[in-house]
Amino acid sequence: MKSTIAYLHTALQSALVAAFGDDFATTNPMLVPTSNPNFGDYQANVAMSLAKPLGKAPRAIAEQLVQHLDVSELCEPPQIAGPGFINLTLKPAYLEAQLAVTQADARLGVAPVKEPQRVIVDFSSPNIAKEMHVGHLRSTIIGDSIARILEFQGHDVLRLNHVGDWGTQFGMLITYLKEVAPEALTTADAIDLGDLVAFYKKAKQRFDEDAAFRETARLEVVKLQAGDQDSRRAWELLCDQSRREFQVIYDLLDICLTERGESFYNPLLPGVVEDLEKAGLLVEDDGAKCVFLEGFTNKDGNPLPLIVQKSDGGYNYATTDLAALRYRIQQDHSDRIIYVTDAGQANHFAQFFQVAKRAGWLPDTVEVVHVPFGLVQGEDGKKLKTRSGETVRLRDLLDEAVDRARADLETRIQAEGRQETAEFINHVAQVVGISAVKYADLSQNRTSNYIFSFDKMLALNGNTAPYMLYAYVRVQGISRKGQIDFEKLGANAKILLQEDTEFTLAKHLLQLDEIVEEVSQDLFPNKLCQYLFELSQKFNQFYDRCPVLQAEEPLRTSRLALCDLTARTLKLGLSLLGIPTLERM
RNA sequence: GGGCUCAUAGCUCAGAGGAUAGAGCAAUCGCCUUCUAAGCGAUCGGUCACAGGUUCGAAUCCUGUUGAGCCCGCCA
Numbered sequence: 259m260k261s262t263i264a265y266l267h268t269a270l271q272s273a274l275v276a277a278f279g280d281d282f283a284t285t286n287p288m289l290v291p292t293s294n295p296n297f298g299d300y301q302a303n304v305a306m307s308l309a310k311p312l313g314k315a316p317r318a319i320a321e322q323l324v325q326h327l328d329v330s331e332l333c334e335p336p337q338i339a340g341p342g343f344i345n346l347t348l349k350p351a352y353l354e355a356q357l358a359v360t361q362a363d364a365r366l367g368v369a370p371v372k373e374p375q376r377v378i379v380d381f382s383s384p385n386i387a388k389e390m391h392v393g394h395l396r397s398t399i400i401g402d403s404i405a406r407i408l409e410f411q412g413h414d415v416l417r418l419n420h421v422g423d424w425g426t427q428f429g430m431l432i433t434y435l436k437e438v439a440p441e442a443l444t445t446a447d448a449i450d451l452g453d454l455v456a457f458y459k460k461a462k463q464r465f466d467e468d469a470a471f472r473e474t475a476r477l478e479v480v481k482l483q484a485g486d487q488d489s490r491r492a493w494e495l496l497c498d499q500s501r502r503e504f505q506v507i508y509d510l511l512d513i514c515l516t517e518r519g520e521s522f523y524n525p526l527l528p529g530v531v532e533d534l535e536k537a538g539l540l541v542e543d544d545g546a547k548c549v550f551l552e553g554f555t556n557k558d559g560n561p562l563p564l565i566v567q568k569s570d571g572g573y574n575y576a577t578t579d580l581a582a583l584r585y586r587i588q589q590d591h592s593d594r595i596i597y598v599t600d601a602g603q604a605n606h607f608a609q610f611f612q613v614a615k616r617a618g619w620l621p622d623t624v625e626v627v628h629v630p631f632g633l634v635q636g637e638d639g640k641k642l643k644t645r646s647g648e649t650v651r652l653r654d655l656l657d658e659a660v661d662r663a664r665a666d667l668e669t670r671i672q673a674e675g676r677q678e679t680a681e682f683i684n685h686v687a688q689v690v691g692i693s694a695v696k697y698a699d700l701s702q703n704r705t706s707n708y709i710f711s712f713d714k715m716l717a718l719n720g721n722t723a724p725y726m727l728y729a730y731v732r733v734q735g736i737s738r739k740g741q742i743d744f745e746k747l748g749a750n751a752k753i754l755l756q757e758d759t760e761f762t763l764a765k766h767l768l769q770l771d772e773i774v775e776e777v778s779q780d781l782f783p784n785k786l787c788q789y790l791f792e793l794s795q796k797f798n799q800f801y802d803r804c805p806v807l808q809a810e811e812p813l814r815t816s817r818l819a820l821c822d823l824t825a826r827t828l829k830l831g832l833s834l835l836g837i838p839t840l841e842r843m
Numbered sequence: 844g845g846g847c848u849c850a851u852a853g854c855u856c857a858g859a860g861g862a863u864a865g866a867g868c869a870a871u872c873g874c875c876u877u878c879u880a881a882g883c884g885a886u887c888g889g890u891c892a893c894a895g896g897u898u899c900g901a902a903u904c905c906u907g908u909u910g911a912g913c914c915c916g917c918c919a
Contacts, residue, residue, distance in 0.1 A: 718881040720867040802883045
């Protein structure tokens with residue numbers, strides 16, 4: 259079924275050849291959805307662009323093209339408008355047939371991809387011995403949504419958590435803990451994570467100020483890297499404790515990840531440097547081993563190096579990233595590697611991608627893509643901080659969203675004189691609060707900075723999670739009120755389109771596959787959000803205008819089917835954003 | 844000094860070669876004897892930062908200017 263666009267595209271290409279000859283077999287008919295529903299459903303803009311090559315007036319070209327165009331199965335007779343737009347309007351019978359196919363399909367018309375890829379989505383990536391904070395929010399939410407979309411398409415997705423679990427930070431932390439809380443290095447949970455974070459900060463301070471401490475810390479890293487048992491044990495304890503704390507957040511957010519931290523690649527680091535050497539790319543400069551980059555210069559205009567081995571012999575993140583890239587290509591056999599990190603790392607990615615390319619490790623068949631996102635800012639437009647100026651803990655942020663959702667829900671329950679169990683209230687508050695945070699983030703174009711506002715994301719109106727959850731709840735309300743079991747509506751539930759709002763809603767429902775395909779390519783989940791918001795709006799307009807339960811048959815069944823299809827589309831679409839639905843709220 | 848990103852309605856943001864630039868919020872005004880008001884309709888609101896250029900057509904692409912944010916040798 260489906261691929262209305264593909265069908266029309268082919269028809270237009272045939273018409274181009276029939277009208278103007280074989281030279282135009284590859285001419286793009288410039289078929290796009292119309293900018294305005296008054297112009298129909300799709301428009302072809304090719305006539306204007308052919309005016310010069312053909313030496314004719316665009317409208318005449320359009321007319322000639324339309325004479326050779328056969329889309330009568332799908333469309334009303336094509337209309338030529340304005341300077342030479344060809345407007346196509348889908349026939350009601352065609353729409354109804356498409357709806358029937360969609361209804362019967364658990365995937366709602368979104369076909370699995372023909373050639374599944376092995377895709378790695380690298381996201382979240384918190385640091386061991388630190389708490390997850392607001393800086394991890396966007397990567398975690400956006401990365402999860404991208405993974406869900408690609409998984410739904412049928413790709414083989416590996417969700418990797420590239421946690422910061424290696425390097426100098428452990429040297430200084432272990433050194434410091436030996437002084438102040440040695441039990442933390444030998445006993446699980448001897449101190450809690452909050453204290454660990456505080457110790458980390460103090461360790462960092464000591465590291466920056468105290469040369470002797472720095473040297474001890476450096477030796478501690480060497481011990482750890484050399485596999486010293488005590489060091490190793492301490493490191494494992496610290497990682498384990500952090501890991502459990504991360505899992506609390508991931509459970510709250512319903513996010514699944516495979517941990518493969520920086521330490522995983524540690525044994526592979528020397529090989530990276532060796533192979534760069536063999537490739538003739540390695541240059542020693544100031545004692546550090548580097549690859550000098552093309553197109554990146556420093557303040558003096560000289561080429562910038564990518565340092566792969568520090569003058570003290572240690573490796574850094576560029577080396578780890580290169581090792582990880584090689585591993586993901588050679589061992590994981592990935593076709594596409596997606597890195598979801600903040601935009602500030604754009605240079606770093608461009609740089610190490612370049613080195614991987616020049617070293618011959620990155621074949622043209624593998625796509626690597628950095629998916630950058632902007633900062634989370636407070637309502638003052640500055641980087642989000644707590645009132646006391648601290649970084650906002652992710653845990654606190656999510657708790658506050660849920661608390662606010664609960665307070666709002668309780669107020670409303672009271673105002674409406676409803677009786678609800680504590681269980682109901684907690685569940686709804688949880689779903690609304692978390693969903694609001696996720697949706698607010700996903701609904702924005704990720705490339706720009708984003709202003710975090712509890713009030714806006716939890717608003718019941720507008721482009722928010724609660725608005726969409728409510729649209730879904732409304733459909734469930736109909737089924738309860740009318741004692742309708744949508745599953746039993748069955749295949750006979752033919753959708754008939756009569757009212758404008760029904761047409762508008764139906765056409766929108768049929769566009770899900772196009773949106774999913776688009777987002778899977780460009781990795782902008784906000785487009786899916788936009789689609790779902792518009793779907794909710796169109797449903798509410800239909801709901802406002804068309805009685806459902808009180809309609810006469812066969813209209814009643816038709817409208818019930820339309821409601822059900824809307825609910826299923828919302829549920830599926832939201833699930834691709836990592837957002838669940840509620841039956842009542 | 845270089846690089847990247849951004850600048851669209853009072854506010855928060857969509858739109859990334861096509862027709863008259865959209866939505867939400869805010870403001871103003873309507874609509875609950877109807878499955879529904881956590882909703883729907885309407886009004887108001889724009890020099891798409893500025894200046895050039897490419898194009899049949901530019902908010903969108905290119906160049907420059909201004910302003911903002913981020914990054915730039917041994918942190919990630």
